[in-house]
Amino acid sequence: MPTLNLFTNIPVDAVTCSDILKDATKAVAKIIGKPESYVMILLNSGVPIAFAGTEEPAAYGELISIGGLGPGVNGKLSETISEILQIKLSIDSSRFYIKFYDSPRPFFGFNGSTF
Numbered sequence: 001m002p003t004l005n006l007f008t009n010i011p012v013d014a015v016t017c018s019d020i021l022k023d024a025t026k027a028v029a030k031i032i033g034k035p036e037s038y039v040m041i042l043l044n045s046g047v048p049i050a051f052a053g054t055e056e057p058a059a060y061g062e063l064i065s066i067g068g069l070g071p072g073v074n075g076k077l078s079e080t081i082s083e084i085l086q087i088k089l090s091i092d093s094s095r096f097y098i099k100f101y102d103s104p105r106p107f108f109g110f111n112g113s114t115f
Contacts, residue, residue: 001108001115002028002065003040004081010057010089012045020088027080032068057091061098066115069102 004024012020021041029036051058061081063069077100082093105115 001038001103001110002032002034002063002068003042004028004061004063005042005044006059006061006081006085007044007047007049008057008059008085008089008091009047009049009055010045010059010091012043012089016088017043017045020084023084023088024081027084028063028077031073031076031080032065034065034068051095056095057089058095059085059089059091059097061096062101063098064101064103064108066103066105066108069100074100 006020006024020043024041025036025039028034028041029039049055049058049060063077063081078098081098082096085091085096086093108115
C-alpha cells in the first residue's frame, strides 16, 4: 500500500525510468518495512516545474502509506529517494520536496474494497 508519486521536470527515457522504479520500490519497502508486492511507484517526467524561480532540474514527491511512517522513517525516505534522483537524474537534493501522508485504512482502496 505504500505509494510514491514522483514528479520531475526532467524527461526520462525508458531505461532510466525502469531503474528509478526498481530502486525506489526496493527502498520504500525496506525503509517502511512493507513487502515489495504492496509498493507502487509512479514517475511523472517532463512535468513543468519552477522551483526557487528557475526551471533547473527539480522534483516533487508524495508518499502515502498505511502506517510505517514517522520522523525517523520519513527522514530516511527523504534521504534515500533524494539520492536516487541525484544519481539517476542529477537533481540536487536542495531542489526536491517530498510530502508524507499516513492514511487511515478505510481511506485507501485496493482490490475493489479498502484496507
